[in-house]
Amino acid sequence: MSNLKQLAQSLGLSITTVSRALDGYPDVSQATRERVREAAALTGYRPNASARRLRKQRAELVAVTLPSDPGHIGPPHFLDMLSGCAEHLATAGLNLVIAPVPRGESELDMCRRFVDGQRVDAMLLVRTKRRDERVEFLQARGIPFVTNGRTESVLPHPYLDGDGFAGFQAASLRFHADGHRRIAHIAGPQDYYFAHVRCMGWQAAMEESGLSSELCAEGAPTEQGGYLAALELLRHPRRPTAIVCATDEMAIGALRALREIEGGETISIVGHDDLPTGAYTSPPLSTMRMAGENLGRSFATLLLRAIAGEPSEELQELHPIEFVDRESHRRAPPNA
Amino acid sequence: MSNLKQLAQSLGLSITTVSRALDGYPDVSQATRERVREAAALTGYRPNASARRLRKQRAELVAVTLPSDPGHIGPPHFLDMLSGCAEHLATAGLNLVIAPVPRGESELDMCRRFVDGQRVDAMLLVRTKRRDERVEFLQARGIPFVTNGRTESVLPHPYLDGDGFAGFQAASLRFHADGHRRIAHIAGPQDYYFAHVRCMGWQAAMEESGLSSELCAEGAPTEQGGYLAALELLRHPRRPTAIVCATDEMAIGALRALREIEGGETISIVGHDDLPTGAYTSPPLSTMRMAGENLGRSFATLLLRAIAGEPSEELQELHPIEFVDRESHRRAPPNA
DNA sequence: CTTGAACTCCAAAACGTTTTGGTTCATAGT
DNA sequence: ACTATGAACCAAAACGTTTTGGAGTTCAAG
Numbered sequence: 001m002s003n004l005k006q007l008a009q010s011l012g013l014s015i016t017t018v019s020r021a022l023d024g025y026p027d028v029s030q031a032t033r034e035r036v037r038e039a040a041a042l043t044g045y046r047p048n049a050s051a052r053r054l055r056k057q058r059a060e061l062v063a064v065t066l067p068s069d070p071g072h073i074g075p076p077h078f079l080d081m082l083s084g085c086a087e088h089l090a091t092a093g094l095n096l097v098i099a100p101v102p103r104g105e106s107e108l109d110m111c112r113r114f115v116d117g118q119r120v121d122a123m124l125l126v127r128t129k130r131r132d133e134r135v136e137f138l139q140a141r142g143i144p145f146v147t148n149g150r151t152e153s154v155l156p157h158p159y160l161d162g163d164g165f166a167g168f169q170a171a172s173l174r175f176h177a178d179g180h181r182r183i184a185h186i187a188g189p190q191d192y193y194f195a196h197v198r199c200m201g202w203q204a205a206m207e208e209s210g211l212s213s214e215l216c217a218e219g220a221p222t223e224q225g226g227y228l229a230a231l232e233l234l235r236h237p238r239r240p241t242a243i244v245c246a247t248d249e250m251a252i253g254a255l256r257a258l259r260e261i262e263g264g265e266t267i268s269i270v271g272h273d274d275l276p277t278g279a280y281t282s283p284p285l286s287t288m289r290m291a292g293e294n295l296g297r298s299f300a301t302l303l304l305r306a307i308a309g310e311p312s313e314e315l316q317e318l319h320p321i322e323f324v325d326r327e328s329h330r331r332a333p334p335n336a
Numbered sequence: 337m338s339n340l341k342q343l344a345q346s347l348g349l350s351i352t353t354v355s356r357a358l359d360g361y362p363d364v365s366q367a368t369r370e371r372v373r374e375a376a377a378l379t380g381y382r383p384n385a386s387a388r389r390l391r392k393q394r395a396e397l398v399a400v401t402l403p404s405d406p407g408h409i410g411p412p413h414f415l416d417m418l419s420g421c422a423e424h425l426a427t428a429g430l431n432l433v434i435a436p437v438p439r440g441e442s443e444l445d446m447c448r449r450f451v452d453g454q455r456v457d458a459m460l461l462v463r464t465k466r467r468d469e470r471v472e473f474l475q476a477r478g479i480p481f482v483t484n485g486r487t488e489s490v491l492p493h494p495y496l497d498g499d500g501f502a503g504f505q506a507a508s509l510r511f512h513a514d515g516h517r518r519i520a521h522i523a524g525p526q527d528y529y530f531a532h533v534r535c536m537g538w539q540a541a542m543e544e545s546g547l548s549s550e551l552c553a554e555g556a557p558t559e560q561g562g563y564l565a566a567l568e569l570l571r572h573p574r575r576p577t578a579i580v581c582a583t584d585e586m587a588i589g590a591l592r593a594l595r596e597i598e599g600g601e602t603i604s605i606v607g608h609d610d611l612p613t614g615a616y617t618s619p620p621l622s623t624m625r626m627a628g629e630n631l632g633r634s635f636a637t638l639l640l641r642a643i644a645g646e647p648s649e650e651l652q653e654l655h656p657i658e659f660v661d662r663e664s665h666r667r668a669p670p671n672a
Numbered sequence: 673c674t675t676g677a678a679c680t681c682c683a684a685a686a687c688g689t690t691t692t693g694g695t696t697c698a699t700a701g702t
Numbered sequence: 703a704c705t706a707t708g709a710a711c712c713a714a715a716a717c718g719t720t721t722t723g724g725a726g727t728t729c730a731a732g
Contacts, residue, residue, distance in 0.1 A: 003718055014682045019720065029680060046453040050395065051718035053386035054687050061433070066419050076412035083402050083436040090438070095455075097397070097431040100419040117382040118688095119431075252616070277613040280588070339688055350712045355690065365710060387688035390717050454718095 002045050011039055022047075060093055062303055063114045064124040065107050065134070066100040075248070075273045078126075084296020085124070085303075092304050094121065108133050115143050122303050124148070128159075128193045144306035146299060146315065149193050158306050158315030160298055162290035164194055164272075167321025168201030168244060169208075171270050171288060174323075175242040176209045178330065180268070184215035184240035186229040186250050195221070198246050198272065215240050219250060226250025230257035234264070241332075242268040248275040248287050255281055255328070266332035274324050286329035291322045338381050347375055358383075396429055398639055399450045400460040401443050401470070402436040411584070411609045414462075420632025421460070421639075428640050430457065444469050451479050458639050460484070464495075464529045480642035482635060482651065485529050494642050494651030496635055498626035500530055500608075503657025504537030504580060505544075507606050507624060510659075511578040512545045514666065516604065520551035520576035522565040522586050531557070534582050534608065551576050555586065562586025566593035570600070578604040578665075584611040584623050591617055591664070602668035610660050622665035626655045 008015040013032070021028040021036035028036075039045075053060055064082060086096035099114065101107050107125075111134050114120045121144065125134050128149035135153050138145045146158040168185075175183045185202040188195030199216065206213040217232045219225030226245060233240055234257065245251035251271030258264030271278065271287040278285035292298065302315050344351040349368070357364040357372035364372075375381075389396055400418065422432035435450065437443050443461075447470050450456045457480065461470050464485035471489050474481045482494040504521075511519045521538040524531030535552065542549040553568045555561030562581060569576055570593065581587035587607030594600030607614060607623040614621035628634065638651050 005718080015719085016682055016684095016721085017680080020681090023720085027680065032680080044448070044452050046449070047720090048390070048718050049453045049455040050386050050389035051687090052720075054384070054390050054689085054717090055719045055721085057687070059386065063431075066415075066422075068419065068423065076415075079412075079415040079418075082415075082434060083404065086402075086434050087404065087436040087438050090435070095397075095399075095433045095435065097433045098418060098422050099426070099431065100423040102423050102426070112380070113382070116380050117385045119385040277616050280613050280616040280618075282616075282618060341688080351689085352691085352712050352714095353710080356711090359690085363710065368710080383690090384688050387717090388690075390687090390719085391689045391691085393717070 002043050003048065004045075007036075007039060007043065007045050011036060019047075059119055059121050060095065061097055061120045062089055062094050062122045062124060063097045063099045063120045064126065065110050066098055067107065067127055068100050068103060075275050077274075081296040081299070084294050085299045086296070088297045088300035089303065092300075094304075096124075106133075108137055111137055115141055122146070122307050124299060124303060129191050130193045130196055131191075132193075144303070144309075146302045146306055148299070150197075151193055156312040156316065158302050158312050160295065160302060160317045160319070161194075162319050162321050164197040164321065165201040165204070167272065167288050168198040169205045170201075170321070171244050171323065171329075172202045172205030173209065175244070175268065175270075175329070176205065176211070178242075178268075180242040181211060182215060182238060182240045182242070183211060184217070184233045184243045185213075186226055186233070186243055186245040186254055187216055187218045188221040188225075188246040188250065190218065192221075195246050202244050221247055221250060223249050223253035223256070226253025227257045228253075230254035231261075234258075234261050240267065242329075243270075245269060245271045247271060248273040248278050248285060251285055251287070251328075252277065252281055255285070268329050268331045270329045272321075278324075279326065281328070283328045283331060284326035286326045287324045288321045289324060290319045292319050295319075338379050339384065340381075343372075343375060343379065343381050347372060355383075395455055395457050396431065397433055397456045398425055398430050398458045398460060399433045399435045399456045400462065401446050402434055403443065403463055404436050404439060411611050413610075417632040417635070420630050421635045422632070424633045424636035425639065428636075430640075432460075442469075444473055447473055451477055458482070458643050460635060460639060465527050466529045466532055467527075468529075480639070482638045482642055484635070486533075486654075487529055492648040492652065494638050494648050496631065496638060496653045496655070497530075498655050498657050500533040500657065501537040501540070503608065503624050504534040505541045506537075506657070507580050507659065507665075508538045508541030509545065511580070511604065511606075511665070512541065512547070514578075514604075516578040517547060518551060518574060518576045518578070519547060520553070520569045520579045521549075522562055522569070522579055522581040522590055523552055523554045524557040524561075524582040524586065526554065528557075531582050538580050557583055557586060559585050559589035559592070562589025563593045564589075566590035567597075570594075570597050576603065577668075579606075581605060581607045583607060584609040584614050584621060587621055587623070587664075588613065588617055591621070604665050604667045606665045608657075614660075615662065617664070619664045619667060620662035622662040623660045624657045625660060627658045628655050631655075 004015040004018055008018045018036050021033045089096055099110055101110050123145040126148040128147045128151045130152045132151045135151050139155055150159050150161045172183055187199045190196045203213045217229035219229035245254055248271035251269055258267055271285055274287050274289035278287050306315055340351040340354055344354045354372050357369045425432055435446055437446050459481040462484040464483045464487045466488045468487045471487050475491055486495050486497045508519055523535045526532045539549045553565035555565035581590055584607035587605055594603055607621050610623050610625035614623050642651055
């Protein structure tokens with residue numbers, strides 16, 4: 001409703017002076033500044049966002065694309081993460097818009113729409129693939145962005161990721177140390193970076209321990225996917241005594257499979273993500289999670305620094321994975 | 337990068353014609369229209385969002401405020417809901433921005449900032465209170481909005497809500513029909529509309545059945561809140577044989593309390609929200625949820641209609657509550 | 673008395689659209 | 703031959719800021 005012109009008129013000042021007074025420039029006298037601020041507070045004046053954005057050539061917006069296929073949206077923590085990110089972005093005057101990708105449209109189209117329309121100053125990408133077309137597009141366009149998860153892009157780009165390799169290697173070695181000798185892996189789709197790297201971590205541990213890495217089944221990153229993959233593994237003539245699952249959701253599916261199979265209750269299992277639900281499964285699901293609190297804030301910081309033009313190499317955070325000790329990883333004596 | 341002027345110049349047309357060609361106005365010849373569209377597609381031109389917004393006096397944005405206190409953000413479904421809402425809003429050219437409320441700031445301030453800065457065309461409010469200052473503010477300002485949950489506002493406003501009264505009444509009567517005679521309620525903070533109305537539903541059922549409604553304990557809408565409330569109820573000389581909980585989270589806390597108390601495993605319980613976790617508790621938690629699929633889309637539709645100026649009275653959706661039959665509500669013979 | 677600096681303030685331009693109110697030209701009607 | 707009618711196009715204004723490049727004072731120094 002109210003704009004600069006009205007406010008200026010009512011104060012007998014020019015819009016220039018009022019604008020500069022509100023922004024705290026030193027070429028406005030103390031007295032005027034206070035008078036202006038008071039009037040602004042009184043009338044609840046705030047500069048029109050679109051006008052400022054147009055003039056300053058900044059969108060004051062960051063978009064995060066949400067894959068719409070269910071089960072791919074990530075753990076419940078995800079909203080908390082977004083919330084934390086948005087909260088910290090807001091301190092820099094940026095807002096976070098969520099951009100779910102409609103069925104039939106690619107995430108790339110989504111990016112294009114935001115970027116070409118100059119609707120955003122930066123983008124946040126989740127669920128990276130090893131070769132990620134969104135990353136390539138944004139790199140080519142020179143738009144700042146941060147990914148949740150690494151990629152195999154040759155050009156460096158800002159990311160925040162957990163060290164899935166180390167985490168899964170450690171988890172697998174832990175099983176080995178507990179005496180397990182047939183350790184399986186339930187893998188997610190290998191075009192996702194996180195799924196691939198977790199598989200690699202398990203494989204490295206197998207090699208390191210001199211164990212076979214034949215016990216690997218890939219499935220959709222869902223409860224059902226985990227269930228089916230587990231059934232496949234359990235059909236193996238020498239079935240595993242322990243299973244390392246790419247995600248908690250898959251692990252929960254695997255637990256369901258174990259419940260249906262004779263002797264299944266003796267098989268140990270571990271997941272990743274620390275889903276709240278995992279605390280209530282039977283047995284409670286041992287799992288892993290990225291270390292660090294308020295990851296959303298970290299994302300926001302990276303985004304702001306990327307927007308400020310810091311080089312990508314300095315905007316890469318690899319967080320260690322920490323183990324969440326519950327019960328499912330020590331279900332039975334491994335002397336089978 | 338590219339703007340109308342450049343595009344027009346390269347085509348030997350005026351920016352007016354180019355703009356109108358892209359928008360499909362009839363006062364541009366078929367031939368020109370196609371030529372323009374082709375060139376636009378080729379260069380990837382899209383109108384600058386800020387400029388259009390300024391000119392059209394629309395922000396093309398809808399904000400949803402997220403309470404930042406953990407445990408108040410709602411079930412995991414919530415992100416799916418937001419995602420569905422954003423997806424449908426996008427078909428109308430609107431984007432959804434998430435606006436978490438920083439500690440130390442009120443949700444009202446948040447609204448003020450968005451509204452006064454003309455940053456949004458409408459707002460989506462969640463977790464309404466019986467007397468909700470955000471609602472009053474937006475009503476006074478004449479800004480379109482939709483709430484998730486009703487309020488006691490005298491002026492009607494658009495909302496989408498579940499019929500908590502009927503749901504909790506039915507759940508309580510179901511316990512009565514099963515033979516229970518000491519039916520307790522674990523209530524959420526009564527300034528929240530949903531918590532209040534659920535409590536009223538339970539109370540109505542108690543009256544209707546000629547039972548006492550003394551077995552009521554209020555707690556924070558968290559696992560811990562439910563736990564503490566349950567302990568309080570269990571200290572009662574004539575303890576309940578069944579408990580109706582305001583939320584699943586509280587119900588899960590109550591289950592924890594029951595586990596710690598002798599005979600607790602005979603007490604039936606039911607929650608509300610259909611949290612995924614509830615399927616894995618022991619016993620699996622019977623619960624309720626709002627009927628209807630893709631509620632996010634419903635929110636979006638309501639928002640769009642509110643923006644279009646439809647009267648509030650026609651923008652009120654009260655969805656029935658459906659029962660989710662698992663195990664926790666029939667744990668033991670109620671002949672105690 | 674002049675000069676220069678310091679302090680306030682402001683007019684005008686620019687950001688990139690959309691829309692208004694035309695103009696020009698050709699064609700059809702009288 | 704003159705006037706309507708319609709088709710195709712366009713110049714200019716407007717949206718509300720921020721920023722640039724001064725202009726007008728005042729005051730101290732020379």
